[in-house]
Amino acid sequence: MTVPKEQPVGRIKGPGETTYEFTFITSCKDKVKISEYLYYTWKDGAGVERKVVARVTGVEQIRMYPDPMLANPAIDPAAVAGVIDYSPQGMDLYQVTAQVVGYFKDQAFKFVNPRVSPTPGSAIYLATKQDLSEWLSSKKVNEPGGAFIGTLLNRPGEDIPVVLDVKAFVSTHLAVLAATGQGKSYTVGDIIEEMMGPRNKAAVLVLDPHDEYGTMKEVESRPEFSGKSYTPVVKLFRPDDIRVRFSELAISELLHILQGISDKMTSVLREAIHAARKVTPNFTVQDVLNALSKLKTGGNESSVEGVIWRIHEFIMSRALIDDAKHIHLQDVLRPGQLSIFNLSQIEEDDQQVIVSVFLHRILRSRITAMRKGAKPSDMDALDYPVFIVLEEGHRFAPASDESRSKRILKTILSEGRKFGVGVCIVSQRPGKLDSDVLSQCMTQIIMKMINPVDQQNIKNSVEGISADLIEELPGLTRGQAVVIGEAINTPVLIQIRSRQTKHGGSSIDAVKEWEDKWAPARQIDVEHYKDDEPLK
Amino acid sequence: MGVNIGKIIRGENQVTYLVQVENSLEGKPGPAPEDCAFGNYVKVISSDAPARVLVGLVIDSALVDRDSLRAGPRLAPDFESMNVLFPDFVDERIKVVRIFLIGSIDGKATSHDFPGVTPKLGDVVVKMADAEIKGFHLVGGQFKVGYYSQAMQIRSPFTMPLMIRVFDRLGKLFPDQVELLALLKSNLEYALKMQGGFSQ
Numbered sequence: 001m002t003v004p005k006e007q008p009v010g011r012i013k014g015p016g017e018t019t020y021e022f023t024f025i026t027s028c029k030d031k032v033k034i035s036e037y038l039y040y041t042w043k044d045g046a047g048v049e050r051k052v053v054a055r056v057t058g059v060e061q062i063r064m065y066p067d068p069m070l071a072n073p074a075i076d077p078a079a080v081a082g083v084i085d086y087s088p089q090g091m092d093l094y095q096v097t098a099q100v101v102g103y104f105k106d107q108a109f110k111f112v113n114p115r116v117s118p119t120p121g122s123a124i125y126l127a128t129k130q131d132l133s134e135w136l137s138s139k140k141v142n143e144p145g146g147a148f149i150g151t152l153l154n155r156p157g158e159d160i161p162v163v164l165d166v167k168a169f170v171s172t173h174l175a176v177l178a179a180t181g182q183g184k185s186y187t188v189g190d191i192i193e194e195m196m197g198p199r200n201k202a203a204v205l206v207l208d209p210h211d212e213y214g215t216m217k218e219v220e221s222r223p224e225f226s227g228k229s230y231t232p233v234v235k236l237f238r239p240d241d242i243r244v245r246f247s248e249l250a251i252s253e254l255l256h257i258l259q260g261i262s263d264k265m266t267s268v269l270r271e272a273i274h275a276a277r278k279v280t281p282n283f284t285v286q287d288v289l290n291a292l293s294k295l296k297t298g299g300n301e302s303s304v305e306g307v308i309w310r311i312h313e314f315i316m317s318r319a320l321i322d323d324a325k326h327i328h329l330q331d332v333l334r335p336g337q338l339s340i341f342n343l344s345q346i347e348e349d350d351q352q353v354i355v356s357v358f359l360h361r362i363l364r365s366r367i368t369a370m371r372k373g374a375k376p377s378d379m380d381a382l383d384y385p386v387f388i389v390l391e392e393g394h395r396f397a398p399a400s401d402e403s404r405s406k407r408i409l410k411t412i413l414s415e416g417r418k419f420g421v422g423v424c425i426v427s428q429r430p431g432k433l434d435s436d437v438l439s440q441c442m443t444q445i446i447m448k449m450i451n452p453v454d455q456q457n458i459k460n461s462v463e464g465i466s467a468d469l470i471e472e473l474p475g476l477t478r479g480q481a482v483v484i485g486e487a488i489n490t491p492v493l494i495q496i497r498s499r500q501t502k503h504g505g506s507s508i509d510a511v512k513e514w515e516d517k518w519a520p521a522r523q524i525d526v527e528h529y530k531d532d533e534p535l536k
Numbered sequence: 537m538g539v540n541i542g543k544i545i546r547g548e549n550q551v552t553y554l555v556q557v558e559n560s561l562e563g564k565p566g567p568a569p570e571d572c573a574f575g576n577y578v579k580v581i582s583s584d585a586p587a588r589v590l591v592g593l594v595i596d597s598a599l600v601d602r603d604s605l606r607a608g609p610r611l612a613p614d615f616e617s618m619n620v621l622f623p624d625f626v627d628e629r630i631k632v633v634r635i636f637l638i639g640s641i642d643g644k645a646t647s648h649d650f651p652g653v654t655p656k657l658g659d660v661v662v663k664m665a666d667a668e669i670k671g672f673h674l675v676g677g678q679f680k681v682g683y684y685s686q687a688m689q690i691r692s693p694f695t696m697p698l699m700i701r702v703f704d705r706l707g708k709l710f711p712d713q714v715e716l717l718a719l720l721k722s723n724l725e726y727a728l729k730m731q732g733g734f735s736q
């Protein structure tokens with residue numbers, strides 16, 4: 001294979017500070033931007049000429065105007081340089097640091113590092129559109145298993161697609177991180193669109209605390225999401241539809257709900273539930289209360305009373321927990337169906353219960369299905385992998401304390417791979433997100449982020465994110481993102497693609513609403529105040 | 537044209553030359569002290585190629601009394617009477633200036649490049665008139681002080697005062713360049729007066 005020669009953009013100077021870095025000199029500032037992809041050629045052991053790909057991580061101007069030449073703002077330093085007979089064209093000289101990505105072997109091996117630093121003096125070229133389209137994403141646009149989410153930011157005119165590998169992020173999880181309002185939900189919408197089309201037919205559940213995903217109902221009716229015999233289904237679960245059956249609650253969840261419960265109370269509760277479950281697995285609250293009454297013997301009275309009082313206070317008064325109503329998992333998760341749990345009017349505490357209960361059930365169902373196979377009659381059996389989108393991830397897996405949902409989330413993230421439960425965690429405060437949770441997500445889409453605590457947590461938890469990419473974060477604008485991890489061959493800076501469906505999470509235009517709602521003030525009844533007694 | 541300053545009596549290197557300043561003995565009045573003052577522009581006219589002149593700057597001067605090196609007692613110790621009795625004695629006390637070549641004028645073409653050709657001993661050095669200085673600083677129609685960086689390489693404590701003087705002078709000749717020249721000048725003044733004048 002001979003590599004076609006384009007016009008070089010620079011010449012290699014020598015090795016950089018770290019093993020995989022090198023530096024080169026260029027005068028083409030406009031072409032060699034941060035995060036741009038370049039290559040040099042190298043003959044491997046077998047004498048095959050390879051294009052070794054490198055990514056620009058730093059650009060430093062090596063010639064610059066002396067400070068005093070910039071002293072008068074009214075005078076162009078180029079004019080001063082001209083007068084002392086120096087052509088300012090020569091000023092444009094840069095030393096660029098680049099990180100070797102490797103040569104692209106094939107989609108299975110992806111990038112292989114040559115483990116030899118490039119020869120000083122050799123030429124370096126800009127990667128072509130064709131190269132990049134082949135190298136960056138393991139899937140092509142419109143290929144089954146791919147999710148087209150945007151184009152390479154540095155090549156706006158060339159439309160080089162960036163396509164995530166759906167299999168990779170479903171099995172090793174995805175994190176979408178950015179400061180508020182930077183386009184997380186919008187981007188997740190793009191991903192869901194890609195997953196719901198005929199090429200992927202995914203089983204997706206969105207836990208939507210802000211009612212932002214309801215607009216995705218459109219997916220059902222728009223032709224671009226349908227195939228020959230395929231039409232996706234979108235199910236919206238309103239807050240009133242979402243119920244957790246009492247008998248589904250794990251003991252640990254019950255203990256969380258029944259606040260301030262003592263050890264002794266815990267033990268009588270366990271005993272009562274055990275007794276109730278013996279009679280029927282779908283026991284009711286009343287069954288447990290009855291069982292408790294029977295335990296009122298000896299010195300147990302006060303503990304039993306305590307548990308009964310708490311069940312009345314924290315369970316029977318909660319609409320969320322119901323004896324009979326039950327959502328079958330197959331109603332929520334099946335291939336080609338997008339389910340959206342609208343949690344918007346549900347209290348945060350109840351949201352935690354919902355997330356925790358459903359994650360538990362889903363994982364349990366997947367484990368059973370994989371170990372024992374799914375019974376066709378069992379409406380709770382999930383005989384296929386599933387993907388769950390969790391907005392406000394920092395609330396469900398906070399760094400600081402134990403929330404109900406954090407433990408199960410951690411379990412799913414570390415073991416979900418084996419059982420086909422993929423999670424997409426969305427968070428505006430990665431600094432407040434549990435760092436184990438973050439580091440278990442092997443693909444990241446990161447948008448504008450200014451907060452240093454958030455950046456630090458990303459730096460610590462995201463594998464392979466280099467300092468130069470962290471430095472990019474504050475400078476990104478809405479719709480631009482860094483994508484890194486398993487679902488992509490090498491980190492990329494992208495422009496997120498436009499949504500096909502309407503985005504439901506637009507920011508409120510306060511001024512416009514005030515304008516629309518404004519009406520002349522009512523006349524204040526001054527007389528009314530006159531009768532009031534004067535203040536003393 | 538310009539005032540004759542003198543003749544080249546010695547070349548120190550490719551670009552610095554010593555010029556013995558004419559005295560008034562040969563019937564003509566010699567140059568006034570201001571004519572060969574520090575920072576003046578001069579041209580070196582060679583008898584071989586009169587169309588091309590080399591352009592230089594006066595960068596230093598020295599007074600030499602040849603007698604002062606002579607050993608032994610003097611016949612008449614009284615200076616005043618010596619001048620009356622032996623008028624050529626004055627000749628023994630000469631003034632030399634050092635010039636630094638900064639470019640050339642060949643017909644209409646001016647160049648601020650490092651000079652390749654060198655003057656000969658005896659070549660005549662003439663003070664340049666304002667109009668000539670102006671012409672010299674328009675290279676291809678553009679105002680230039682292309683010799684600036686070369687001049688700054690002169691190893692002399694007078695380099696900075698020299699260029700400050702040059703910029704002042706050029707500011708008068710090119711009023712539209714005053715601001716730009718002031719910027720160059722202030723850089724030197726800072727180096728000379730603030731950095732040179734105060735040790736850290």
Ligand SMILES: Nc1ncnc2c1ncn2[C@@H]1O[C@H](COP(=O)(O)OP(=O)(O)OP(=O)(O)O)[C@@H](O)[C@H]1O
Binds near residue numbers: 181479507
């Ligand atoms: N790639 C994009 N192209 C065009 N508009 C976008 C893009 N990304 C986001 N927006 C717009 O920016 C606004 C905020 O986006 P979005 O709701 O996705 O933010 P967010 O990060 O989810 O915010 P929050 O933290 O509040 O959940 C929306 O009005 C959305 O339409």
Ligand SMILES: [Mg+2]
Binds near residue numbers: 184185186212505
């Ligand atoms: Mg959002």
